[in-house]
Amino acid sequence: MQLSPLQSRLAASLIASCLLLVVYLFFFFPQFATATQLDDHVNDGRLENDAALGAVNVEDPGYEPEFALFDRSIIGRAPPGVTGLANNVPLSADIQPGDTWNYAFEISTIEDAEASDRSRLRELRSEPNGSLAAPHDEDGLKEGSSEPVRPRQQSRTLWISANTCQQPSRISPDQTTGDPPQLTLFVSRSSENTSPGPDQDDVELIPFQEGAVMFNTSFTEDVFFSIHAPEVSDERFDTSLPYNFEIAASIDQSYHTAANESDSPLIWVDSDARGALLTTRSLTSRPEQVVENPPYVLYAQNKANPRINGLRSSYCGLKREAQIRGLENGSSGDITTGLKQGGDGNLTRQEFYIGGLNASSEYFSILVRDPDRTALEPQRNVPGGGGVVYQPISMETKPLGACRVIFNLTLCDETQYAVPANWDLFPEMTDLAAFYDEYTQTMYSNFEKSLQQIQCEAQPENRYSLVRNCADCEKAYKDWLCSVAIPRCEDFSEPDRPHLQARNINEPFPNGTMVDEKIRKEHANETAWTSSRNPLIDREIRPGPYKEVLPCDDVCYQLVQSCPAVLGFACPLPGMIGFNSTYGRRSRGGGGVTCNYPGSAHYPPAAGVRLPVRRSLVLGVVCAVLAIAI
Ligand SMILES: *[C@@H]1O[C@H](CO)[C@@H](O)[C@H](O)[C@H]1NC(C)=O
Ligand SMILES: *[C@@H]1O[C@H](CO)[C@@H](O)[C@H](O)[C@H]1NC(C)=O
Ligand SMILES: *[C@@H]1O[C@H](CO)[C@@H](O)[C@H](O)[C@H]1NC(C)=O
Ligand SMILES: *[C@@H]1O[C@H](CO)[C@@H](O)[C@H](O)[C@H]1NC(C)=O
Ligand SMILES: *[C@@H]1O[C@H](CO)[C@@H](O)[C@H](O)[C@H]1NC(C)=O
Ligand SMILES: *[C@@H]1O[C@H](CO)[C@@H](O)[C@H](O)[C@H]1NC(C)=O
Ligand SMILES: *[C@@H]1O[C@H](CO)[C@@H](O)[C@H](O)[C@H]1NC(C)=O
Ligand SMILES: *[C@@H]1O[C@H](CO)[C@@H](O)[C@H](O)[C@H]1NC(C)=O
Ligand SMILES: *[C@@H]1O[C@H](CO)[C@@H](O)[C@H](O)[C@H]1NC(C)=O
Ligand SMILES: *[C@@H]1O[C@H](CO)[C@@H](O)[C@H](O)[C@H]1NC(C)=O
Numbered sequence: 001m002q003l004s005p006l007q008s009r010l011a012a013s014l015i016a017s018c019l020l021l022v023v024y025l026f027f028f029f030p031q032f033a034t035a036t037q038l039d040d041h042v043n044d045g046r047l048e049n050d051a052a053l054g055a056v057n058v059e060d061p062g063y064e065p066e067f068a069l070f071d072r073s074i075i076g077r078a079p080p081g082v083t084g085l086a087n088n089v090p091l092s093a094d095i096q097p098g099d100t101w102n103y104a105f106e107i108s109t110i111e112d113a114e115a116s117d118r119s120r121l122r123e124l125r126s127e128p129n130g131s132l133a134a135p136h137d138e139d140g141l142k143e144g145s146s147e148p149v150r151p152r153q154q155s156r157t158l159w160i161s162a163n164t165c166q167q168p169s170r171i172s173p174d175q176t177t178g179d180p181p182q183l184t185l186f187v188s189r190s191s192e193n194t195s196p197g198p199d200q201d202d203v204e205l206i207p208f209q210e211g212a213v214m215f216n217t218s219f220t221e222d223v224f225f226s227i228h229a230p231e232v233s234d235e236r237f238d239t240s241l242p243y244n245f246e247i248a249a250s251i252d253q254s255y256h257t258a259a260n261e262s263d264s265p266l267i268w269v270d271s272d273a274r275g276a277l278l279t280t281r282s283l284t285s286r287p288e289q290v291v292e293n294p295p296y297v298l299y300a301q302n303k304a305n306p307r308i309n310g311l312r313s314s315y316c317g318l319k320r321e322a323q324i325r326g327l328e329n330g331s332s333g334d335i336t337t338g339l340k341q342g343g344d345g346n347l348t349r350q351e352f353y354i355g356g357l358n359a360s361s362e363y364f365s366i367l368v369r370d371p372d373r374t375a376l377e378p379q380r381n382v383p384g385g386g387g388v389v390y391q392p393i394s395m396e397t398k399p400l401g402a403c404r405v406i407f408n409l410t411l412c413d414e415t416q417y418a419v420p421a422n423w424d425l426f427p428e429m430t431d432l433a434a435f436y437d438e439y440t441q442t443m444y445s446n447f448e449k450s451l452q453q454i455q456c457e458a459q460p461e462n463r464y465s466l467v468r469n470c471a472d473c474e475k476a477y478k479d480w481l482c483s484v485a486i487p488r489c490e491d492f493s494e495p496d497r498p499h500l501q502a503r504n505i506n507e508p509f510p511n512g513t514m515v516d517e518k519i520r521k522e523h524a525n526e527t528a529w530t531s532s533r534n535p536l537i538d539r540e541i542r543p544g545p546y547k548e549v550l551p552c553d554d555v556c557y558q559l560v561q562s563c564p565a566v567l568g569f570a571c572p573l574p575g576m577i578g579f580n581s582t583y584g585r586r587s588r589g590g591g592g593v594t595c596n597y598p599g600s601a602h603y604p605p606a607a608g609v610r611l612p613v614r615r616s617l618v619l620g621v622v623c624a625v626l627a628i629a630i
Contacts, residue, residue, distance in 0.1 A: 078104040079194050082224065088255060089381050090248040092165065092316075095183075097232040097239060102195045105158055105223045105249040155218045158249060160185065160225055161256035161386065164211035165316035166244035168237035170306065179310040180237055181230040182208040183245060185215060188224040196226050211314030212258040212389065223249075246316050248386060256386035258313035262604075264390035266298075266367040269601040270417040270488075270593075273359035273400040276300075277407060277416055278393075279601065280367065282347035283339075294339055294350045297370050300324035303362040303394075315368050315387045322366070324354055342413050343599050351416075353407070359400045364392035395602070401510070402546035403489035406433040411440050412482035414598035418489045420503075420532065420543035424510070432541070436486045439536060443485060447477055454564050468562045476562035479598050483551035485534055488596040490547040499584035499594045500547040503532050507544045515545050528581035550584035552595035 078084035082102040085091060087110055095101055167180040185206040188196035196203040206215050217223065229243045248255035269277040278298065283291050299322035301308050311317030319325065327333050334356035341348045357363065369388040372380060380386075404421030406429060419436060426432040451470060490500060492515070505515045505523060514520070523529035532538050533548070556571035563569055572579040584595030593600050 078106060082194055084109070085247070085249045088248065088250045088252065088383055088385060090246050090255060090386060092244060092246040093227075094242045094244050095227060095229040096242045097168070097229050100186075100195070100197045100226050100228040102224065102226045103247060103249070104194065104225075105160075105219075107219070107222055110251055155220050156251055157216050158219045158223055158251055159254040160187065160213075160215045160217075160223075160247070160249050161254045162208070162213050162227060162245050162247040163256050163314035163316050163386065164208055164243065164245050164311060165314065165320060166241060167211070167310055167317075168232050168239045168241060168243070171236060171238055178236070179306070181232060182211070182310060183213075183243060184208065184228045184230070185213045186226045186228060187215060187217065191221050191224070194224045196224060198228055209313060210258070211311035211317045212256060214254050214256065214258060216254070246386070250383055252383035254386075255384060256315065257384065257388040259388050259390045262391060264367055264393055265296075266365060266390060266393050267601050267603060268365070268393055268395040270405055271357070271395060271397045272404045272418045272421075273357075273398050275353060275355040275357055275405060276363070276365070276395050276397065277405050278352045278354070278365060278395070279340075280350045282345065282349055284348050287341070287346040289348070291339055291348050291350075294337055295369055296337075296350050297326065297368045298335055298337065298352045298354070298365060299368065300335075300354050300357075300363050300365045302358065303364060308364075312364070312366060312392055313389050315370070315389050318366060318368065318389070324356065324363075351407075353405075357397050359397055362394065362396045365395060366390065366392045398491045399493055401491045401493070402543040403491055404429065404432060406436065409433055409437045409440075409486075411437065411444055411478065412486060412598070414479075415482050415486050417596075417600070419486055420489045420537050420541055420546050420548075422510075422541050422543055425542060435540065439534070440481055440485050443481055444478065447481075448474070450567060451563075454566055473559075473563040473567075476559045480551070480555050480559040482598055483555050483596050487533060487537070488549040488593070488600070489543075490549055492545045492547055494547050498580070499550050501550055501581050502529055502545065502547050504538060504543065504545045505529050507538075507542070509544050526581070533582075549593055549596045549600075550582065552597045552600075553579075553583040553585055555597050556583060 082104045083091065085103050085105050087105075091103075093101055162183070162185060164183055170180065184198075185208070186196040186198070186200075187204040187206070188194065189202045189204060193200065193202055198205075204215075206213055227245055227247060232239050246256075265281045267279050267281065269279055271277065280296055283289075283295065299308075299318045301323045305323055307323065308318060308321050311321055324334050326335060334354055336353045336355070338351060339348055340351050343349070352365075354365070367390045369390075371382060371385050371387060398418065400423070402420050402422070403418035404423065404426075405416070405418045406421075407416035408430075409415050415436075419432070421432050426435070451473065454470075487503075492502065492509070494500060496502075502519070502523075505520050508514055532543075537543065553571065553574070556569075560569045560571055572582055574585065586597075587594040593602060
């Protein structure tokens with residue numbers, strides 16, 4: 001199509017506007033979730049290179065509280081029987097059922113600290129959201145004045161938080177006996193009452209929930225509080241181990257945090273009979289941001305095992321009691337973790353592989369953000385040093401069958417899910433992954449040869465499309481190839497759903513039994529049912545019967561739209577013969593895996609659905625149509 005100069009200018013500006021719109025929607029609209037989350041990370045100042053975003057740099061030596069000496073001015077002068085707590089310094093203690101431990105946070109400790117180090121005043125003023133508040137003159141911080149004015153009457157916020165590290169264990173393993181009772185935090189409402197406890201009027205009672213308590217109050221004078229352990233039935237619980245807890249007070253932010261948001265940054269990707277793969281959401285918002293150390297730790301627990309009931313929001317409780325956890329000697333136990341950069345925005349995520357799980361079981365996995373992990377010098381006496389414990393995520397393992405999780409592929413770097421496998425012929429995961437890797441690489445290099453014969457990188461007027469180039473085509477082909485050539489596998493016992501296609505129904509199961517005869521008769525003549533999409537899988541891997549999570553149709557449309565027509569790609573449309581056995585469709589509400597695409601995972605409903613692909617695709621089409629119409 002030849003365009004007059006005026007027409008092409010109009011076309012160019014139209015295309016530019018369209019692209020801008022696409023770029024705008026791509027970067028701003030769908031990122032809300034990620035952006036708020038990043039704020040979350042930034043708030044604790046755990047990410048390096050985030051200075052521009054207002055992060056507090058924990059590595060700044062000036063930030064490290066010098067509590068090593070614990071002199072009186074820091075600890076305070078608490079009355080007898082009351083333990084003084086210093087800002088952001090946790091203490092832990094055993095407590096017998098029925099006992100009460102008294103604590104105090106004395107205002108003199110922070111004033112002395114501020115007087116001895118005026119530069120720190122600013123940092124102590126840091127807002128709960130982590131940004132550093134600008135120094136206010138009215139706060140008594142006068143440049144050059146040698147004697148800082150003490151803001152005696154100024155009201156501030158004190159955060160008190162605690163975690164239960166240990167609780168009496170149940171005698172009977174029976175789930176129905178109920179969980180051990182929780183500890184209670186009492187906070188005195190008056191400075192007269194230095195030992196708040198049960199059955200008093202002028203106290204506030206805050207029960208622990210799942211082993212965690214968080215409380216904040218504004219204060220102008222010393223604050224007295226206590227931890228009380230309930231009486232525990234000897235018949236139901238073994239009280240030879242007392243309760244143990246960790247408590248901290250802070251004027252900066254809650255030292256321990258039990259996150260209440262239902263959407264934990266943790267996402268269950270997939271699992272097989274022996275392990276599960278999980279990932280966090282993006283840790284960064286730009287590809288150049290570097291995350292030095294993995295910020296998170298993961299714990300997992302069989303749902304049938306009640307051991308961590310009552311401790312699920314306690315970091316120290318999980319550390320001691322979780323069934324699947326890193327070991328005290330530093331060995332990571334059954335959990336492998338690492339940082340990975342890639343995917344849609346080329347952002348960094350932390351990934352976990354948990355091994356040693358039982359087949360057909362349900363598990364909780366609990367993510368904890370541990371500030372220790374990100375600091376070069378592990379230090380716990382910092383604001384928020386007690387970590388953030390997120391809500392448990394449910395996941396389940398598959399029966400011991402045809403499916404096995406693979407990851408760490410070269411070409412299909414986003415492919416990490418259960419694939420048709422054979423535990424006997426390919427006992428090592430890496431060999432299985434290598435098989436799929438080799439196959440996709442062969443296919444891809446053939447495709448590249450074809451693409452080279454097309455005028456891809458030519459001048460725009462000779463190119464096959466004004467809006468797509470070879471790089472787009474390569475990316476679209478890679479996404480399509482990886483979703484189609486490496487089937488996402490579900491066990492044959494999964495109930496039938498529109499996006500699941502049964503494969504290999506005429507082959508025996510690994511234990512020698514056959515698929516129900518009725519099914520075999522009904523679909524005897526349908527290739528989709530009797531073989532894998534890729535015959536090489538049946539020949540080399542011999543997985544037996546399984547169900548394939550069909551690739552998403554938009555992965556195919558993207559391919560057709562991004563690549564030159566000469567290459568002859570085409571996709572079946574919904575309603576056409578063969579569509580139902582070849583492609584699935586993304587569910588509107590999100591939730592679960594309803595079709596396979598690079599990066600597919602068990603996103604929680606409506607939270608992490610990756611719509612940007614579709615949005616920009618639709619706009620791309622509209623723009624292309626507009627450009628041609630001119
Ligand atoms: C932090 O809070 C302060 C004051 O409450 C506010 O001015 C600032 O914008 C907040 N920063 C962020 C990153 O939310
Ligand atoms: C203090 O605690 C209340 C609930 O008791 C909560 O709504 C509020 O957000 C907390 N304030 C801060 C600054 O964390
Ligand atoms: C946490 O969220 C749940 C439900 O969303 C709500 O019932 C509960 O009160 C919240 N807890 C706190 C401490 O905000
Ligand atoms: C992702 O970002 C890193 C660091 O900025 C860069 O080295 C790498 O080439 C990028 N990868 C892709 C596929 O863009
Ligand atoms: C840690 O302890 C476990 C079992 O207690 C042992 O198998 C492992 O080798 C130990 N690792 C190190 C690094 O000492
Ligand atoms: C696996 O099952 C056995 C028997 O039910 C149980 O003792 C064990 O704790 C389970 N292991 C895991 C990791 O769930
Ligand atoms: C993935 O591969 C890299 C190097 O190829 C290796 O360092 C890493 O440990 C592997 N990840 C896992 C979980 O095996
Ligand atoms: C054999 O395996 C299939 C699929 O895993 C299962 O449905 C069937 O019950 C098993 N049969 C026997 C006898 O174990
Ligand atoms: C399958 O094909 C055979 C031979 O063409 C035919 O006899 C049989 O009826 C077909 N079965 C079904 C279920 O269509
Ligand atoms: C394909 O599946 C859809 C939804 O499950 C169904 O309505 C439709 O009838 C099926 N089409 C064919 C040709 O089987």
